[in-house]
Amino acid sequence: MERKGIDFAAVPATAIKVITSPAVFFREMPKTGGFIEPLVFMIVMGVVAGLVQAVLAIAGLNVGAGAGMALASIIIFPVIIAIFGFIGAAIAFVIWKLMGSQETYETAYRCVAYITALWPITTIFGAIPYIGPVLAIALTVYFYAIAGIESHKIAPQTAWIVSGIIGIILIAMAVGAGIASRALRGEALQYQQQMEEMQKKMEKK
Numbered sequence: 001m002e003r004k005g006i007d008f009a010a011v012p013a014t015a016i017k018v019i020t021s022p023a024v025f026f027r028e029m030p031k032t033g034g035f036i037e038p039l040v041f042m043i044v045m046g047v048v049a050g051l052v053q054a055v056l057a058i059a060g061l062n063v064g065a066g067a068g069m070a071l072a073s074i075i076i077f078p079v080i081i082a083i084f085g086f087i088g089a090a091i092a093f094v095i096w097k098l099m100g101s102q103e104t105y106e107t108a109y110r111c112v113a114y115i116t117a118l119w120p121i122t123t124i125f126g127a128i129p130y131i132g133p134v135l136a137i138a139l140t141v142y143f144y145a146i147a148g149i150e151s152h153k154i155a156p157q158t159a160w161i162v163s164g165i166i167g168i169i170l171i172a173m174a175v176g177a178g179i180a181s182r183a184l185r186g187e188a189l190q191y192q193q194q195m196e197e198m199q200k201k202m203e204k205k
Contacts, residue, residue: 006037011044018117022143026150029114031107038113042085043078049119056127088112092144099162101152111147118143133174141167 018025086109093108101108122136145163148154 006040008040008044011041014041014114015045015117018114018143019121022146023150025114026111026147029110029151031103031110031151033110035106035109038110039082039085042113042116043081045116045119046078046081049123052120052123053126056124085109085113095162095166096148096152096154099148099152099154099158101148101154103152107151111144111151115140115143115147134171137167137170137174141170 089105089109089112092112093105096103096108118140122140125132125136125139128135141163145159148159148163149156
């Protein structure tokens, strides 16, 4: 039997369908078919997100990494995604199981993989101070809820409540991390200014 190859040309159309019609996509998504196709999709979305991050960094927008780091991520992303994609799917699988899903790990993996269509968008959100990370988390959690309802046949009320709780926790963590990061940057800037003042005093002497 002739093996079906990966259709890279279909990746953009698939990503657009996931983003524009998530309920339809996850309702119609094949629950079997192997891991290669969703893995390739996830890697492509990671590379695109890395390119977006590099462009934003070159433009001078703060997205958490310089242009060099962003470009390097395009190379290392495939390895990271291959490893942590399966781990992330395992976590989602357990959560969906606890919510009542009867689907397999493969279905969970495919859902997680195709939700990465959001990565280029959430990368752009990352350039928006304060509200950006909140929007990225809220959008991602929304898509996970949709995937749970449509692919895993979880009761909508259960899916929205659990996803909402997880979203609130993640947003609180992101906000806390942002506050801590800004505080550290402020202290570092203050220390740098003090050192510059001391150097000027030493030069005058």
